[in-house]
Amino acid sequence: MSLRPALSAAVGAALLLLAAPTVTATADPSESVTVDQVGSIASDGTVTLSGTYRCLGNTGPVFVSSSVGQGSGKVRHGIGGTRAVCDGAEHAWKNTGKASPADLEPGAAHVEATLMELRPQGSLPLPRFHAAQERDITLTAG
Numbered sequence: 001m002s003l004r005p006a007l008s009a010a011v012g013a014a015l016l017l018l019a020a021p022t023v024t025a026t027a028d029p030s031e032s033v034t035v036d037q038v039g040s041i042a043s044d045g046t047v048t049l050s051g052t053y054r055c056l057g058n059t060g061p062v063f064v065s066s067s068v069g070q071g072s073g074k075v076r077h078g079i080g081g082t083r084a085v086c087d088g089a090e091h092a093w094k095n096t097g098k099a100s101p102a103d104l105e106p107g108a109a110h111v112e113a114t115l116m117e118l119r120p121q122g123s124l125p126l127p128r129f130h131a132a133q134e135r136d137i138t139l140t141a142g
Contacts, residue, residue, distance in 0.1 A: 033115040035135040040142040050094040055086035060119040064093040
């Protein structure tokens with residue numbers, strides 16, 4: 001049995017990984033995402049988070065995604081995604097998603113919001129992070 005096909009595949013995979021672009025967040029001060037200090041949680045577990053964003057120079061679709069967690073656990077709940085317009089102006093975003101009523105409750109919470117583009121690279125869309133923010137907030141009943 002020849003090792004040549006396996007070796008060729010391994011070398012090809014290594015070269016592909018070396019040629020792949022690095023996914024990094026930009027440090028452009030004209031791009032930002034913020035999280036409002038208060039979010040809401042309904043009795044059925046529906047969470048609403050909001051804030052603002054600003055971005056420039058996209059070639060693919062851009063989204064504001066958000067997640068929330070409570071307590072010292074590592075469990076985070078994805079809360080929706082909003083399509084972003086990258087025209088350099090500041091825009092509001094609002095994401096709504098549902099967690100089990102037992103998973104989250106009114107009170108202190110930690111939110112992460114990310115402004116991410118799916119930039120076309122060949123036949124695959126690769127993520128390009130425009131901005132991110134983590135913040136402690138208060139979830140109010142509502």
